[in-house]
Structure formats: structure tokens, C-alpha cells
Amino acid sequence: MTEFKKICVLGLGYVGLPTAAIFASRGVKVFGVDTDITTVETINMGKIHIVEPGLDSLVNEAVNTGNLSANSQPEPSDAYIIAVPTPFKKTNKPDLTYIKAAVRSIAPVLQKGELVILESTSPIGTTEKICQWLAQERKDLSFPDRVGNNADIQVSHSPERVLPGNVLEEIVNNDRVIGGISQNCTMRTRQLYKLAVEGECLLTTAATAEFIKLSENAYRDVNIAFANELSVVADKIGINVWQAIELANHHPRVNILQPGPGVGGHCIAVDPWFIVDSAPNNTPLIQSARKVNDDKPKHVVEKILATAEKNSVRTVACLGLAYKADIDDFRESPALTITATLTERFDGEVLVVEPNSKKLPDTLAKIKGITLCDLDEALEKTQVIALLVDHREFRELDRTRLKNKLIIDTRGIWS
Ligand code: SAJ
Numbered sequence: 001m002t003e004f005k006k007i008c009v010l011g012l013g014y015v016g017l018p019t020a021a022i023f024a025s026r027g028v029k030v031f032g033v034d035t036d037i038t039t040v041e042t043i044n045m046g047k048i049h050i051v052e053p054g055l056d057s058l059v060n061e062a063v064n065t066g067n068l069s070a071n072s073q074p075e076p077s078d079a080y081i082i083a084v085p086t087p088f089k090k091t092n093k094p095d096l097t098y099i100k101a102a103v104r105s106i107a108p109v110l111q112k113g114e115l116v117i118l119e120s121t122s123p124i125g126t127t128e129k130i131c132q133w134l135a136q137e138r139k140d141l142s143f144p145d146r147v148g149n150n151a152d153i154q155v156s157h158s159p160e161r162v163l164p165g166n167v168l169e170e171i172v173n174n175d176r177v178i179g180g181i182s183q184n185c186t187m188r189t190r191q192l193y194k195l196a197v198e199g200e201c202l203l204t205t206a207a208t209a210e211f212i213k214l215s216e217n218a219y220r221d222v223n224i225a226f227a228n229e230l231s232v233v234a235d236k237i238g239i240n241v242w243q244a245i246e247l248a249n250h251h252p253r254v255n256i257l258q259p260g261p262g263v264g265g266h267c268i269a270v271d272p273w274f275i276v277d278s279a280p281n282n283t284p285l286i287q288s289a290r291k292v293n294d295d296k297p298k299h300v301v302e303k304i305l306a307t308a309e310k311n312s313v314r315t316v317a318c319l320g321l322a323y324k325a326d327i328d329d330f331r332e333s334p335a336l337t338i339t340a341t342l343t344e345r346f347d348g349e350v351l352v353v354e355p356n357s358k359k360l361p362d363t364l365a366k367i368k369g370i371t372l373c374d375l376d377e378a379l380e381k382t383q384v385i386a387l388l389v390d391h392r393e394f395r396e397l398d399r400t401r402l403k404n405k406l407i408i409d410t411r412g413i414w415s
Contacts, residue, residue: 016083024062107137159213179209225289231259262334264323320389
């Protein structure tokens with residue numbers, strides 16, 4: 001099998017950019033592609049546009065050595081890794097627009113012997129669809145869904161499994177599922193990842209790889225829903241849920257996850273719907289879990305409003321907007337939903353503290369009555385503090401400063 005000298009990574013976000021930088025650090029020439037021109041320019045200056053520990057220096061080094069460059073169009077390469085978002089539509093149906101656009105963009109440059117890998121979390125059957133989309137554009141090439149091992153182009157799915165905040169470590173050390181459309185696709189894909197991955201490469205089919213990835217995130221969603229349901233019950237009867245869960249987890253076969261303000265992020269709050277889409281009548285548990293987690297922000301808003309009203313307070317502070325601690329990612333963030341809903345319903349001022357952002361996200365910026373401020377100002381101005389994200393700045397806060405405050409701690413760091 002020929003070596004991989006040049007690879008193209010499509011989508012330079014939370015997964016694509018670290019992946020591109022890691023391959024570049026292994027001596028592979030990497031062309032990063034993004035449709036956002038500012039992202040492309042930022043990366044070509046050796047800088048980054050997202051918050052992820054260690055990524056800035058890795059990208060800077062990769063750009064300086066000439067191994068990483070960004071552009072808005074793909075360059076001919078030995079392999080193409082697609083790491084673009086797969087959001088869902090308002091109807092909870094998967095939206096494959098970005099994947100389709102990425103596939104269309106590589107079609108003109110594709111040559112016999114090259115490999116296409118889908119890393120984006122996708123509904124079952126998407127990798128096969130990629131073969132069909134490419135075949136429509138390139139009638140001169142053969143694809144593995146039709147001709148199997150002897151196809152001109154190899155196509156695989158290898159879902160990313162990295163945890164935002166720990167991406168660089170996890171890309172290298174996590175075990176990686178690799179599912180080719182044919183066996184040759186699988187083997188060739190393993191050859192590529194072996195340049196960067198030290199975890200085990202677990203080989204399967206493309207459809208099984210798609211199913212595995214969705215199952216992992218649905219598993220997490222269902223288990224968080226259980227914790228969130230317990231937290232609502234505990235609130236009702238006046239029990240400290242954090243302590244209860246900690247003690248329950250001493251049982252050798254119990255491991256309850258942590259309740260929170262709801263479930264956010266582009267993965268766990270979205271991917272379970274892709275399984276539901278494959279079998280809407282056979283997924284009552286997965287659908288219920290989504291509902292429990294989506295309802296949790298409403299419960300938190302009610303708690304904040306009740307606390308403010310009971311104490312005749314005219315200003316409340318929301319600490320954190322990101323979907324989880326120590327990142328700047330606001331996608332599907334329950335903290336954002338809570339802050340927006342609260343402002344609509346609260347007849348006073350809402351202060352927001354988000355240490356990982358210098359400005360309010362667009363969805364909040366247009367709402368009247370919200371002010372972004374720092375932690376000191378928030379603590380000075382209000383008595384009602386809603387802790388929505390357990391960012392380091394809040395975890396490390398001197399607790400004596402919370403004396404006499406009315407606290408709604410959705411993360412259990414001060415409870
Ligand atoms: N959360 C809780 N309670 C918990 C754990 C998490 O409320 O006990 C909440 C978080 O606050 C957050 C959401 O769940 O709002 C998701 O956070 P997360 O840290 O569990 O996961 P993500 O979305 O950042 O990353 C997940 C990971 N998948 C799994 O852990 C199964 C990651 O490995 C995947 O690569 C990623 O989704 C993805 O891209 O699919």
C-alpha cells in the first residue's frame with residue numbers, strides 16, 4: 001500500500017483542526033479546508049479560532065514547519081478526512097448538507113488510489129451515500145459500494161470520539177473504530193490512522209461504525225437523563241442529590257452520572273435523534289431521555305425565578321454560558337437556553353459571567369436586559385447566583401465570597 005504523504009482535512013473545527021495539526025506534527029503534509037475565510041486566515045497566521053488546551057502551540061508549530069496550511073478548497077491528496085458538523089433540523093431529522101457539500105468539493109480533485117474518510121458523527125447509511133454522491137460526480141471512477149475491494153477509491157467511516165477539553169490526548173490515545181465499505185477500505189484507513197493513533201484500531205463495517213458512535217452518545221444521554229430525573233425528584237423532596245449520588249456510587253455496581261442544567265453540545269444533545277430517525281417506533285427510551293434532558297433547563301429557570309421572587313431581588317447573575325466547563329462552545333448549551341428564557345420571563349436585570357468569551361453570543365446579544373460582566377461585578381451587584389457551568393474560575397472561587405448569597409447550583413460544585 002502506498003504511503004500517505006499528503007492529506008486533506010475538511011472542516012477545521014473542534015475535531016478537524018486538532019486532527020490536522022496532529023498529522024502535520026507526524027510529518028504528513030496537511031491541507032486544511034474550511035468554508036469560513038476568517039478561520040482559514042487565522043490558521044495560516046499560526047493562530048487558532050477555538051479554545052482547546054495545547055492546540056495553539058501545536059497549530060503554530062505545524063504552520064511554521066510548512067506542514068499545515070489552510071484554504072477554502074481541497075488540494076489533491078492521498079486521503080481526505082471529512083470532519084464537518086452534522087446538525088439536526090427543527091424536525092429532529094439529521095441534516096447532511098455540510099457532509100454533502102464537503103463530498104462535492106473533493107469530487108473534482110479525486111484520483112484513483114485515494115481514500116475518503118468520514119469522521120463526522122452520521123446517521124446509519126451515510127458512508128454508503130458518500131460513495132453514491134461521488135459516483136454521480138465521477139463516472140470515470142469506481143467505488144466500493146458497487147465493486148468492493150477492487151474499487152478505484154476507498155471509502156470508510158471512522159467516528160471521532162474525542163472529548164472537547166481533552167482533544168489532543170484523546171485523538172492519539174483513544175481506541176478508534178474503523179469501518180470500511182469494503183475490507184480494503186478498512187485496512188487502508190487503519191494504515192492512515194496508525195501514523196497518529198496509539199490507541200487500538202478496532203475494525204468493523206461502515207454501518208456498524210456509524211451505529212457504534214451513535215450508541216455511545218445515546219448511552220451517555222440516557223444515563224445523564226437518569227441523573228437529571230433524580231435531581232428534579234430530590235429538589236421536590238428537599239434532598240441533596242449530589243450527596244445522594246455520591247453515596248449511591250459506593251455500591252460496587254452503581255455508577256450514576258452527574259445531574260446538570262440539561263445536556264448540551266453538538267453531540268450528545270443531537271446524535272440520539274439519528275438513532276431515533278432510523279427506528280422511530282423502537283426507541284421509546286432514547287426519546288424519553290432526550291425529553292428529560294431538554295426539560296431540565298425549564299426546571300432551572302423556575303427555580304431561579306422563584307428564588308428571586310421570594311426574596312424580592314431585581315438582579316440575578318448567571319455564571320457560565322458554554323455547554324460544559326472550561327470551553328467556549330455554546331452549541332445546544334442549556335446555560336444559554338436558561339439565560340435567554342430567564343431574561344424573557346424576569347422583570348429585572350440578568351448579569352452573565354462567561355470567562356471564556358469576550359462578548360455575548362448572537363442569540364443573547366439581541367435580547368434586552370442582559371449584561372455581560374466579570375465575576376467580581378456580578379458578586380457585588382446581586383444576591384441571586386445561578387451557577388450554570390462549572391468553569392475553573394467558579395470552582396476556584398473563595399467560598400467566603402458566597403456567604404449570604406442565594407445560590408442555585410446546577411452543577412453541584414458549591415452544594
Ligand atoms: N453532562 C452532564 N452530566 C454528566 C456528564 C455530562 O450533565 O455526568 C452534560 C455536560 O455538561 C454537557 C453534555 O452532558 O452539557 C455533554 O458533555 P460530555 O462531556 O459528556 O460530552 P461531549 O458532548 O463534550 O462529548 C461527547 C463524548 N461522548 C461520550 O462521552 C460518549 C465524546 O467522546 C464524543 O467524541 C463527543 O461527544 C462527540 O463528538 O460525539
